[in-house]
Amino acid sequence: MTAEAAPAAAGFASLDALVRPRSVAVIGASDEPARIGGRPIAYMKERGFAGDLWPVNPRRATVQGLTAYASVEALPAAPDVAIIAVPAEQVIPTLDSLGRKGCRAVIVFSAGFAEMDAAGEAQQEKLAAVARGHGIRMLGPNCLGLFNDSIRFYGTFTASFEKGFPIAGRIGIASQSGAYGTHVFSAALDRGLGAPVVITTGNEAEVALGDVIGWMAQAPEVEVICAYAEGIRESTQFIAALDLARRNRKPIVMMKVGRSQLGGAAAKSHTASIAGDDTVTQAVLEEFGVVRARTTEEMLDIAYAATKRIYPARNTLGVLTVSGGAGVLISDAAEQAGVAMPPMPEAAQERLRSLVPFCAPRNPVDCTAQVTNNLPLISEFAESVARDGGYASILSFWSQTAAGRSVGPSLQEQMRKVRAAFPDRLWVMSMLAPNKVREYEGDGWVCFEDPSRAVNAIAAMGVFGAAFARAEQPAAEVPLPRVALPEATPSEAVAKALLAEAGVPAVPEHACSDSEAAVMAAEKIGYPVVLKILSPDILHKSEIGGVLLDVTNADAVKHGFATLLERARHHAPAARIEGVLVAKQIKGAVEMALGVFRDPVFGPVAMVGLGGIFIEVLKDVSFRRCPFDAAEAERMIRSLKGFPLLDGARGRPKADVAALAGALSALSAFAAAAGPRLASIDVNPMLVLPEGQGCYAADAVIELDGGGH
Amino acid sequence: MTAEAAPAAAGFASLDALVRPRSVAVIGASDEPARIGGRPIAYMKERGFAGDLWPVNPRRATVQGLTAYASVEALPAAPDVAIIAVPAEQVIPTLDSLGRKGCRAVIVFSAGFAEMDAAGEAQQEKLAAVARGHGIRMLGPNCLGLFNDSIRFYGTFTASFEKGFPIAGRIGIASQSGAYGTHVFSAALDRGLGAPVVITTGNEAEVALGDVIGWMAQAPEVEVICAYAEGIRESTQFIAALDLARRNRKPIVMMKVGRSQLGGAAAKSHTASIAGDDTVTQAVLEEFGVVRARTTEEMLDIAYAATKRIYPARNTLGVLTVSGGAGVLISDAAEQAGVAMPPMPEAAQERLRSLVPFCAPRNPVDCTAQVTNNLPLISEFAESVARDGGYASILSFWSQTAAGRSVGPSLQEQMRKVRAAFPDRLWVMSMLAPNKVREYEGDGWVCFEDPSRAVNAIAAMGVFGAAFARAEQPAAEVPLPRVALPEATPSEAVAKALLAEAGVPAVPEHACSDSEAAVMAAEKIGYPVVLKILSPDILHKSEIGGVLLDVTNADAVKHGFATLLERARHHAPAARIEGVLVAKQIKGAVEMALGVFRDPVFGPVAMVGLGGIFIEVLKDVSFRRCPFDAAEAERMIRSLKGFPLLDGARGRPKADVAALAGALSALSAFAAAAGPRLASIDVNPMLVLPEGQGCYAADAVIELDGGGH
Missing domain, CATH: 3.40.50.720 (NAD(P)-binding Rossmann-like Domain)
Structure with a gap:
């Protein structure tokens, strides 16, 4: 770029x-x-x-x-x-x-x-x-x-x-x-x-x-x-x-x-x-x-x-508060906004506890209203949050205390010094002291009355920082395949073959006209396999017993081949029989859907989602402009609400997310290379097996502009 | 209550x-x-x-x-x-x-x-x-x-x-x-x-x-x-x-x-x-x-x-704006907040168009900056929104125009009069005129700088209003059944029977020891039925061919009964055979999950969700304190994100939501009547058939405190 x-x-x-x-x-x-x-x-x-x-x-x-x-x-x-x-x-x-x-x-x-x-x-x-x-x-x-x-x-x-x-x-x-x-x-x-x-x-x-x-x-x-x-x-x-x-x-x-x-x-x-x-x-x-x-x-x-121009590449939030309730509220807001609040180091927590016995120094660090009776403690706490906690962003909640006649001036003075000692941090103040805001801003603070608004703004600085950091890394070049689209909208088989060549694997299968070829195909694919009668005239194969599952060895393939031909002759004597399709038997897969469409403004855009209802009812999908690398593809997959289904939820084995990410990236490269004649691609379902076992497209449709329907 | x-x-x-x-x-x-x-x-x-x-x-x-x-x-x-x-x-x-x-x-x-x-x-x-x-x-x-x-x-x-x-x-x-x-x-x-x-x-x-x-x-x-x-x-x-x-x-x-x-x-x-x-x-x-x-x-x-104490029982929002952009923004916010923005009547739209040719009078009603050149138009537009639109809440967006030396005073004067003529409405002003806020508030306005915050507040008034209106209706009494819990945690069969008696139907099924009984059971249940071999020693019935689907008449029941017994004798000669289970065959059902648990503070709480992944991954569930009536149960069901699955999504027939709501309400009454010994109930799956065909619990577990595991 x-x-x-x-x-x-x-x-x-x-x-x-x-x-x-x-x-x-x-x-x-x-x-x-x-x-x-x-x-x-x-x-x-x-x-x-x-x-x-x-x-x-x-x-x-x-x-x-x-x-x-x-x-x-x-x-x-x-x-x-x-x-x-x-x-x-x-x-x-x-x-x-x-x-x-x-x-x-x-x-x-x-x-x-x-x-x-x-x-x-x-x-x-x-x-x-x-x-x-x-x-x-x-x-x-x-x-x-x-x-x-x-x-x-x-x-x-x-x-x-x-x-x-x-x-x-x-x-x-x-x-x-x-x-x-x-x-x-x-x-x-x-x-x-x-x-x-x-x-x-x-x-x-x-x-x-x-x-x-x-x-x-x-x-x-x-x-x-x-x-x-x-x-x-x-x-x-x-x-x-x-x-x-x-x-x-x-x-x-x-x-x-x-x-x-x-x-x-x-x-x-x-x-x-x-x-x-x-x-x-x-x-x-x-x-x-x-x-x-x-x-x-x-x-x-x-x-x-x-306007402070502090954009943490890795944002962490330390919170210093005089109110435990506000601390909880801020933690809720930070979780919602996706800002991490790692705890203070144990040693620092202990030291703060020795200063204020009933303080809660984990993070949020609740120094309690005690500090208003012993003002120099404010510096101690603020410094510890900055130095020991090492947070990129620090939100300091003082409510109306900051406006107090006694506490206010001392608080401002101490906080000014601590802030100045750590100028690389994003220092944010939440307080109810409207007449003090300009003074604090003059000291370099970002001031919000509402702590939730403060958290949202802090979260945004982290999003910027992460994006700026990504921009500094050389972008992984996504190599584009050579794609020669056919003249007319391709059949399912041709679509799968085109995609497989580009790195989007389809379920391995071979059309075999005799039982020797079937055995060879099965050995190549690996057992167990599925056998299906192959005839342009038999649409509903299972109705005539035209599908055999769990075929586990060469003898069974031979036997099965004969069985299927016999059943076909018996139930559909007029059908043209082309042989038998030998396919890898896929079990325990998670069904995903991948797709591409051409956005009129942004060009080819790829999509990934969990299959079926997840997409259509819940719109749980992720989109990205084509092409993108496998790391980006994996980020898309992990952003799905239904991602736990791929990650071992409900006692399932973890799915092969790496293979899925590779296929998604390959699909994006295919789409980017295919040129403007490509209208859309649907790979649905994409069957994702357990870790290390890959993923396979069970169906694919490629539509071309002017390809007709 | x-x-x-x-x-x-x-x-x-x-x-x-x-x-x-x-x-x-x-x-x-x-x-x-x-x-x-x-x-x-x-x-x-x-x-x-x-x-x-x-x-x-x-x-x-x-x-x-x-x-x-x-x-x-x-x-x-x-x-x-x-x-x-x-x-x-x-x-x-x-x-x-x-x-x-x-x-x-x-x-x-x-x-x-x-x-x-x-x-x-x-x-x-x-x-x-x-x-x-x-x-x-x-x-x-x-x-x-x-x-x-x-x-x-x-x-x-x-x-x-x-x-x-x-x-x-x-x-x-x-x-x-x-x-x-x-x-x-x-x-x-x-x-x-x-x-x-x-x-x-x-x-x-x-x-x-x-x-x-x-x-x-x-x-x-x-x-x-x-x-x-x-x-x-x-x-x-x-x-x-x-x-x-x-x-x-x-x-x-x-x-x-x-x-x-x-x-x-x-x-x-x-x-x-x-x-x-x-x-x-x-x-x-x-x-x-x-x-x-x-x-x-x-x-x-x-x-x-x-503080205005205007709580519309049926909230609708009319928007009057000088900025088309703000109108779109407000519409987005209203949709998000769940406030309806019905369009202005056609005749009123036409009249407004005759006043300002390029206005957009649908709702949001964009009077455009034209009115600042012809100030009396402000009254025309505001009155029309209130009178013709009949909205319960009216949000008026004037941005910095309200602060203008020329427009400001006239705007305030006109809006004051229109507001006074419709005092039952919730009038909200969004403007950038900090020094005018107190004056507008004095005129009875609710003022927000940010239009999105205004929309959220308006939405809340509608939530209050709807709740207050519900409180005025006599609450439907939910009759509680007489529930006699067993001493120990009941078996699945006993649990289902207890719940069925209370109005939570289970899949109709009968254990039959001879083929005459099986025929009678099938006739009672209605065809098609499923036949299953009944034996405490055969766990995986289908592996021995012990399940027959689509049994559609008396002869087939007799024949099937004999077949199952023969298969059992053949494959599991040592097994004790108790006969055959005749059950209603359920096809095309949506799988739901119902449940009850005892919250330590609020007592029995009922839950409904779509089965499987919907609940466990997406937490798409609705809870309510027991007991509640069928109308409330239906509100819970309709609040599910996955509700479209029950409502004809993806070309399915609509499911029998009324039956499901009835069962959920009955479950809540059962739980309320059962007393503190009831720890929890899980009805999962609850099979919901197409409209008019009912719903049936396929499994149920009742746990009692001290009932053991």
Whole structure:
């Protein structure tokens, strides 16, 4: 991935003219500061944009005190970026003029395109073609624009600034929804969080969310990315953006709402119909360590904690609390969020017990309210948690004690010192002392009133850290097989053979026309075997006694071969008999289902799940973009809720997870190599034997586009 | 339940002396306002407690300016309540003196009891016995006490008041943890929520959480109950308290943390081992419509919304938004929280579309930012949502628009009027206008910055409303059967017979010693039947061909009878043959598991789940206290994640859910009637046939206490 991503990263900088312009034209500029065409000018004048600001208005000599230009052609030069705030029908000619003038970036406020009707959609396609023709990067149409307060550039008509302009900070907001993007900005502002770069993409005729995230991933203005998406329309830049952000250690917290528009896309195959909703997007986000926020509040909690830029690759949580009850609550929350809380070393526990006899020093470390009567103990406990516990993250719960007249100042002083002595840790404070929050933050603390919210934010830092650490390891190359798909949809036998060649083993079986061949086949496969009559005219073999189980030696094979032929002649005298199928007898297997389908945005996506009801009723499945290695395949398998069934639950032997992971990875490589003609693959059931005995596909269907049904 | 609950309610008022005393003695009173024995006096002096306040201190004439008494005996009268703040070893003699003086309520601050060690536990038992001997209601020991600001009574040594004393309000906090209870109080205070009654129960030697909740359920001081529990130790008062609160329409929001101490209790039976953790407590809370909060923040969100006392019995949510993105986000949150968002009537949608052409009026009703250019439209939209939509709850999302200089005042004015015109609705505002919150609250709004938190709170009001509505319906009496348990653990056959008599049908089968009897049995059962050889010496019947399926008429029964006897003689000549078992042949059944176990706190609890892996791996089960009616049983069944398997998933016929619900309810009645000797029942598998065809237990185990294994 590293090799391909570099040029993509360079591509992201092509948004510089859009986000960091030195000259700005406003087409449709208004003298009224409150009108859509007036707001960008008013904001930039108020904030002191240092570049050139050129209003274009054919009916006025000046706009808001600035020299106005009658037309694009009349502009003194090509602006770095042009803001287009004209009626829909004038947008395309305006864009064309701008292109001819040499402008290479535009922000289109105007609505009346794809969001409206089919005619609008057609207009938007024309618009995008004009932009592409001129090599213009275009934000919108129907977008609220963007702002980058680091250079005081305000290419937006949002009304969000009545409460104030952005404060300093390193949070960037990338949003498909203008209203929601500025909502997050405004909520951040209320919390004292600086988000000086906000980019909203609107209809995404040209610049899409991935471009914006990618730009932020390489821009020094932004260290933490908040993204809001309703649907991902484009994969190449999106994937490259996530990859770049990960490599540059910039965390992304994303809110992805609604049913993906992909959900409804032709549910051609079984696997695709299971995918539904936004499972594929979810799988992609997980792959790159993007944390999905469930609420705006959670998004900002995580972004806030991330401003400390401490992302533990292996997160552990130490908890220091004055309340045993809160300690239990925090432990519950940590378990839920998947953050480990290893116990303190025994020796340290003993020492703390000698300091406060009734303390509970395991972890959570409950120092009890005793310490409020003997304040220097606070340092002792905090230091021990940091030094002896060695936790990557430390959550300190003081409730209203922190606000106390007597305890408060001493607590703050001691905690400041201990924190300063271990600056590499993520120090989080949970307290009920609203008027102390700014002071603690000044000391370097992350502060949350609610301990559960604190735990969620801490967990997210660990997810980021683990993803960043993975990015630093050279990715295992997944070798792609050579795949030659047949012309038409292959039969089951051909499908199995194709997959087996690629490393997805099928149940070993041989069609044999005489009993000698049957014995040879059985010896090759290994006993016991199953014998089945082979005839295109006998569909229900077992009804005529056409299946023999537990055939354990050569004599039995010979005997069985004769028996089956006799039964067939007797019960179905007219049937064409081709011989006997000799197959490995599989016993005690766990039935899994593997699959692949082509996502319209992200390409081939592989799936694994437990067979039958697990998939269809419980949706207990895991998805990943193809290809991926066996280690990743095993992570997918282990993430299944039903994984215990493979891991020795109910007294079963452990299943051969390694073989299953190998087959799943091989399937993903096959799908990646097969090219766009591959529509879907279903391997169901995939029979997984006990450890060391492998796994075998008992059925396989490969569907091709245009393969017909 | 109604009949029994009345006396329990009277019982709760016996805490009046504890929570609403007219005279208070403080044993171990200190002249130092900051010391544990000094704080209650200092607080009551500062707040102006109107009753008598009697410090007891043998070494001083006055305490904090009040006349001190040398001993309990020297008190001018028996105090309504005595606060005991003396060293552990003096607690019992002090309590005894108080009892002899005529005191009937005490609060024991002193620690050094069950929280310490076995000796402390023994001391605590003695203490409880002394209290009971004198008829004293005792809070603690090892508790932080309680306060009731409505009468300025402060029987607590909490240090929480440095930030301020309680403000007016109707929230009561009942907590097993003192530190956590006051944390919630203090967090509420920071949010402007009044919680003037806080009661913490400490070691619960006598008064337990249920008593406290029960007192709040009947006390006018409290309208909304916030409870915090680590484990429920006592069921009678707890259940009566939940029932009373529900009947008095007082919502309870509870935080229950940690693994219940019951989880570890002897996992004697299969069913009990599945229960684990706190599933039983959870089932009890659900039964009474108690909402479980996951975080302190959520607890206070719900308590805050509940202060409006609008609890829709059938909750529906209408959403009015200026942001389409937020609308999608809110819809996602509502689906997750289980709140229905039915669409607006078509005619209303059309009218709104005629007002704002590009609005999305379905629900969420997205009025778009257009309305900010034509402010009177706000009323039109809000009124339509309330009147035409008829929603019980209305969430209005305005983001930072509400703070705008131009839009803000008009928005507030219009929304105030519309809200006032529909005062029976739950009106919730989501906006980013911190300085406007108090004004909106004054207008009657519930305000949340985060729309997801708003949705969760709205959902909780519906849960309360539905529970309150259920309480108003006369509970269906579940008739209890007469159950005569055998002396020893019964055999499978006896267990099945006992259960069948109680209404839990078993697979019909008859042991027949001759072929005439077999034919009669088959005719009675109905064809097809299964024939099985009956012999105590033949364990694996099918291995000797001892099972015949699909026996469809009398001749076949006769013939089969002879065949089985002949095979038995041939393959197992020494075996004792008792005849043939004729059983109904069950085909196409869904396998369920039913069970009962005796919870040490809540008594017999019934369980239902889908068979096999569903239960053991996925824990997809539902629990309920016994007995319950068939309607409740059906609710349990329908709450299973795997319910689609019974409801026609994967092309199956629908299963006979009504029969299953009947059997489950009958099982619960059997368990309730069986008395404490019943340890557990496992009915597994319970075979559920297609609709109209019933369900049949294929196996049943009844375990008795002392019944041996």
